[in-house]
Amino acid sequence: TQLLEQSPQFLSIQEGENLTVYCNSSSVFSSLQWYRQEPGEGPVLLVTVVTGGEVKKLKRLTFQFGDARKDSSLHITAAQPGDTGLYLCAEVYSGGSNYKLTFGKGTLLTVNP
Amino acid sequence: EAQVTQNPRYLITVTGKKLTVTCSQNMNHEYMSWYRQDPGLGLRQIYYSMNVEVTDKGDVPEGYKVSRKEKRNFPLILESPSPNQTSLYFCASSSIGGNEQYFGPGTRLTVT
Numbered sequence: 001t002q003l004l005e006q007s008p009q010f011l012s013i014q015e016g017e018n019l020t021v022y023c024n025s026s027s028v029f030s031s032l033q034w035y036r037q038e039p040g041e042g043p044v045l046l047v048t049v050v051t052g053g054e055v056k057k058l059k060r061l062t063f064q065f066g067d068a069r070k071d072s073s074l075h076i077t078a079a080q081p082g083d084t085g086l087y088l089c090a091e092v093y094s095g096g097s098n099y100k101l102t103f104g105k106g107t108l109l110t111v112n113p
Numbered sequence: 114e115a116q117v118t119q120n121p122r123y124l125i126t127v128t129g130k131k132l133t134v135t136c137s138q139n140m141n142h143e144y145m146s147w148y149r150q151d152p153g154l155g156l157r158q159i160y161y162s163m164n165v166e167v168t169d170k171g172d173v174p175e176g177y178k179v180s181r182k183e184k185r186n187f188p189l190i191l192e193s194p195s196p197n198q199t200s201l202y203f204c205a206s207s208s209i210g211g212n213e214q215y216f217g218p219g220t221r222l223t224v225t
Contacts, residue, residue, distance in 0.1 A: 045212070099207075100161070
């Protein structure tokens, strides 16, 4: 099980600003998922990235997987108050009869109107 | 509607009084898991189950038990709760090797 480092831990911005949050590891990810957790709810999957260098877009969210598969970033363009939440990255390990997610501690994003 | 349900959503109890948090999923998923979420520590896995009658320890199993007698249910049992088990608990399910884990709404447990 590798340690996932997410940064920043907290981020407070104004509506309309752009932002990037990061997920890093000292080891290679098999695959990586990003989740968003809103207050009072469980995490919800945003995206899975598998291939080094992969870029995926989900409306105003852009996810990038590093070439070496040891880091990932989430960029939000023109943030809105509805983007407020805890953003979690998770390493997915799937092999044989084993399947496990290991989560980072998250980035708590607040978008102020 | 595909979902994971947990009960109760909120629970305040006293040290040593056995309790069970239920978890049920209606997606026929093989894999189910329990996590606890604490400030500054993130989501940590307590126990998981790959299928009926197959369970295994996660990263923080001490003080917890689970069972998987049916595919849809995965209860979390605290035989003798202690204050350090005060936390927000999430149940999740997915297909094996599946793309997404579906999380329940959470159970906020306070042990005094």
